[in-house]
Amino acid sequence: MIIFYFSIIILIFGTFVSFLFKKNIKLIIFSGFLILTSLIFLVISSINFINNNFPTLNFLNLNRLISQTNTGNLDYFSIFSNLNFEITSIGLFFIFVLSVVSFCIALYMPYYIRSHLINQPQLNFHLFNFSLLLSSIVLLLLTSNLLIFLILWEIMGISSFFCIFFDGQKSKTINAAILYIVMMHISFLLILIGTIICYNHVGSFSFEKIQLYFQQANSLDLNTDLNKVKLLLFSIFTVGFIIKLGIFPFHFWLPEAHPASPSHISSFMSSIVIKTGIYGLFITLNLIGLPTLTFAKIIIFIGLISALIGIINAASQTQIKKFLAYSSVENAGILLFLFGSSIYGLINNSFFLYLSSLLAIFIYLLNHAFSKSSAFLSAGVIINETKNDDLNLLGGLVHYYKDLTGANLISSISLSALPPFGNFIGELLILIAYANYITNYGFSIIPFFVFLFIGLIGSITLLGFTKYFATGFLGKFRGKSDIKKRKLDVFLTFSLYIQLIFALIFSSSFFYNFYFKIIKDLSEKFSFLSGNFILEAEMLAINKIFNSFYKITILFLALFIVFWLLYSLIKLKREKTWSCGFISKSNDNFQYTANSFVEPYISVFKPLVGIKVKKKEKEMVFIEDSYIETEHQDIVQKNFINPIIEKINYFFEKLSFIQSGRTQDYILYGLIFLIIIIIITLIRYI
Amino acid sequence: MKEFIYFLLKIILIIFSPPLMIGIINRVKAIWAGKYGQSILQPFYDIIKLLRKKTIRSNTSSFVTTFALPLQFVSNLIALLLIPFGKIKPFISFEGDFFFFIGLLGLSTFCQIIMAMESAGSFQGMGASREINFSIFIEPAIILLFSSMIFYTKSYSMNKMLMEFGFLSLEKIMVGVILGISFFLLILIEGKRIPIDDPATHLELTMIHEAMILDLSGKDLAIAIYSGYLRIFIFSLITSNIFIPTFISTNLSILFLILIIMFISIVVGAIESLFPRVRMNHIPDFMLLVLSLSVIIIALMFTMNT
Numbered sequence: 001m002i003i004f005y006f007s008i009i010i011l012i013f014g015t016f017v018s019f020l021f022k023k024n025i026k027l028i029i030f031s032g033f034l035i036l037t038s039l040i041f042l043v044i045s046s047i048n049f050i051n052n053n054f055p056t057l058n059f060l061n062l063n064r065l066i067s068q069t070n071t072g073n074l075d076y077f078s079i080f081s082n083l084n085f086e087i088t089s090i091g092l093f094f095i096f097v098l099s100v101v102s103f104c105i106a107l108y109m110p111y112y113i114r115s116h117l118i119n120q121p122q123l124n125f126h127l128f129n130f131s132l133l134l135s136s137i138v139l140l141l142l143t144s145n146l147l148i149f150l151i152l153w154e155i156m157g158i159s160s161f162f163c164i165f166f167d168g169q170k171s172k173t174i175n176a177a178i179l180y181i182v183m184m185h186i187s188f189l190l191i192l193i194g195t196i197i198c199y200n201h202v203g204s205f206s207f208e209k210i211q212l213y214f215q216q217a218n219s220l221d222l223n224t225d226l227n228k229v230k231l232l233l234f235s236i237f238t239v240g241f242i243i244k245l246g247i248f249p250f251h252f253w254l255p256e257a258h259p260a261s262p263s264h265i266s267s268f269m270s271s272i273v274i275k276t277g278i279y280g281l282f283i284t285l286n287l288i289g290l291p292t293l294t295f296a297k298i299i300i301f302i303g304l305i306s307a308l309i310g311i312i313n314a315a316s317q318t319q320i321k322k323f324l325a326y327s328s329v330e331n332a333g334i335l336l337f338l339f340g341s342s343i344y345g346l347i348n349n350s351f352f353l354y355l356s357s358l359l360a361i362f363i364y365l366l367n368h369a370f371s372k373s374s375a376f377l378s379a380g381v382i383i384n385e386t387k388n389d390d391l392n393l394l395g396g397l398v399h400y401y402k403d404l405t406g407a408n409l410i411s412s413i414s415l416s417a418l419p420p421f422g423n424f425i426g427e428l429l430i431l432i433a434y435a436n437y438i439t440n441y442g443f444s445i446i447p448f449f450v451f452l453f454i455g456l457i458g459s460i461t462l463l464g465f466t467k468y469f470a471t472g473f474l475g476k477f478r479g480k481s482d483i484k485k486r487k488l489d490v491f492l493t494f495s496l497y498i499q500l501i502f503a504l505i506f507s508s509s510f511f512y513n514f515y516f517k518i519i520k521d522l523s524e525k526f527s528f529l530s531g532n533f534i535l536e537a538e539m540l541a542i543n544k545i546f547n548s549f550y551k552i553t554i555l556f557l558a559l560f561i562v563f564w565l566l567y568s569l570i571k572l573k574r575e576k577t578w579s580c581g582f583i584s585k586s587n588d589n590f591q592y593t594a595n596s597f598v599e600p601y602i603s604v605f606k607p608l609v610g611i612k613v614k615k616k617e618k619e620m621v622f623i624e625d626s627y628i629e630t631e632h633q634d635i636v637q638k639n640f641i642n643p644i645i646e647k648i649n650y651f652f653e654k655l656s657f658i659q660s661g662r663t664q665d666y667i668l669y670g671l672i673f674l675i676i677i678i679i680i681t682l683i684r685y686i
Numbered sequence: 687m688k689e690f691i692y693f694l695l696k697i698i699l700i701i702f703s704p705p706l707m708i709g710i711i712n713r714v715k716a717i718w719a720g721k722y723g724q725s726i727l728q729p730f731y732d733i734i735k736l737l738r739k740k741t742i743r744s745n746t747s748s749f750v751t752t753f754a755l756p757l758q759f760v761s762n763l764i765a766l767l768l769i770p771f772g773k774i775k776p777f778i779s780f781e782g783d784f785f786f787f788i789g790l791l792g793l794s795t796f797c798q799i800i801m802a803m804e805s806a807g808s809f810q811g812m813g814a815s816r817e818i819n820f821s822i823f824i825e826p827a828i829i830l831l832f833s834s835m836i837f838y839t840k841s842y843s844m845n846k847m848l849m850e851f852g853f854l855s856l857e858k859i860m861v862g863v864i865l866g867i868s869f870f871l872l873i874l875i876e877g878k879r880i881p882i883d884d885p886a887t888h889l890e891l892t893m894i895h896e897a898m899i900l901d902l903s904g905k906d907l908a909i910a911i912y913s914g915y916l917r918i919f920i921f922s923l924i925t926s927n928i929f930i931p932t933f934i935s936t937n938l939s940i941l942f943l944i945l946i947i948m949f950i951s952i953v954v955g956a957i958e959s960l961f962p963r964v965r966m967n968h969i970p971d972f973m974l975l976v977l978s979l980s981v982i983i984i985a986l987m988f989t990m991n992t
Binding site for chain 2: 133398399410416425432435438442452459470471475481549551555556568570571573576578580592601604
């Protein structure tokens, strides 16, 4: 534990040290310290996983020692001991993911910031906020006190808000950042309400006491007061965390905030910050216990629908970062669905479903975090190099940036849930679990919807990522500005690839025992699992399946590599694209664009895709200027949020007569206020 | 010894059946049109001819084509290895491989599309766009069809799912017939045959699959074509496995399998001769038809449950 404090202090110290220097050296120093910190986190989390002793690191656990020896003499230590920071297995898993991502961001950040005009104080502020964001998340993952959790949640929200504000001059950035902070505060408010209700009932913020208190409500009688409170708390917390996760009715902040923020921040947000929502859901489950079956079903449906709507919107996007952001909505939806089905399995006593959906959560989360981070970082490179983020104006990047294309090819395969990557394995696991479920319990509406939705989501994801990769990187460059063939920095390339390699390695069956350890630890900690049930049989079944799966995958990869090597020996002759003999010079612009690629699809899903086409076509007697323009606005934002904002604006405009600008009026208001106060006090005395 | 013979038999079937199927289809079409027609072995000759030719690639293509073509071929091949041959076990099988199968098909589609988009031509883009857009409803349909088999056979590896699905009760006959029809439609859809796509067309604007491989030549084209043949063979293998009765012996099941596959190729040839190609905007109807058939199966099962 003390090492965690220590490394956070190192990071913040490093940030302040870097303030002393000028831009380039500052960046190098900051990245150095960030690398150091993330390496420390990486080493600690991996050591703990291998040794399997997360909860009781006695020689490190300062708090335990202090609370044991605390006899009142060490007053100033007692503050620390009440803070209750504790290493948990799930927290360590998240820290592991975070450390890899922040390591890559540290390698990437100097490149990105160097190419942006930004003055010294702004840069200092940005770096400070980034280190604050990182340390607040680490502490959030370690805390075992609801109040501190809440405070850190708020710090995380505000610091990430300031991180988004990197390009503060653009009005789009400001709007997106404000939307983000408002949504985060709605989330914060809900969690605050939940915390207050919790404190009212339990009388303590400590996780252990809350857990003990709600363990009393384990009876199946749903009408007791305690069970009602449980359900209320569960729904409040769930909605609060869902906003952070970017689930369907509350997802609209995400595709605004990600494109607006600098690339390393959008990568960090997408891979770590929104995942804290899932962590929060785990904490809720841990503290309060199981909700009802209906609740689990609702969570599953919300997750699936959110995933579908996310990917439907993603496939129609032409802006790179917006596309990736909507794809994150999809992945968050799948994570929520997996979470819901783990509860569903537990309530139905289908432990295979419980175990495999939890395992799927970890693999899916890890793979998505690494691949999406890599994709966002390379999107940053593209935007930096071509000054353009519209797929319609890109294309042919493979001829200019070979390494970048390779990384994107792999991350596209990984993110479109194709074998052998973790997103595919997560879906494979959950489908096996539901297949097992229907063989044991018969068909019901939930498995049917799961099969239908997972299939639809899978095929639309394939559409989206083929569009992204094929129109962005292949063919010829569609833009006008000249870009030059160039090799990227070694560090930069390394940061893009290392995450993908990690994603591939850590979703393989070799590491499943580590995930099983986390799940075992979680299951022991869950108050509702105090009875002794054994997951061994299910673990063996999953291990058996995945051992054979990996044998086949290795065969597959080996065959592929052999064919690939043989194939690359073929002598080639290069010619101009045949195009059925079309030889005009305008052949260069004859490619399909991103918009035309998905046009048939948009016509099917038109009501769900908020795309508006603006056309200016005149009667073409003589050739005149005409244009066509597409504009995108999220359907939720357009139909529900904008009207509410308009109403609020209207209301405040009506009130604007109060602010007349005359000093006399303001003095009058003061006078009226004083009179009212006097009258109220008089009434009280009477 | 018996195992070894079966092993050899499977390898022979995998290598020679896909082009042979196409040969039969073309021969049936020719006879129907009153022509003498080409030899059944003509697809072999075509592939051998293409393999001996020089490979010319567009100068806009890059390492991605070299990466995607073998990957497409290998993923189709591995998907084929997951399917049983009558009562002979497949090469590889594990519980839950039905989704691995779907994933491999997805990977092959992904490769095909990025390969097509590499040539920077408008026809290739058009073909790729049509291919991926029309196949949106295929994946959920396949998953639902498999899930109905999972429900009846109580197992979720493709090996057992396809081998143990016998027509022994009334409900299984009902479900089996619908399954057979849906998988037969999938042969037409995945194999890019009439009425969805015409492999013999010369009009680029009506092409789907053909447009994607317009710019390939030589060895590239040979592999792309062979992958397409594999795709047809995969789905006809699944279809014929559904119809093979569970109670017959292993040797007889192989005979059955070969007969059914031949029958399927004749039917496909007959359909190609009898039906015109549908209009482009009616193609998604076929995909939706398969999806609705699969939903009907699920609805049937719901009624059986209660």
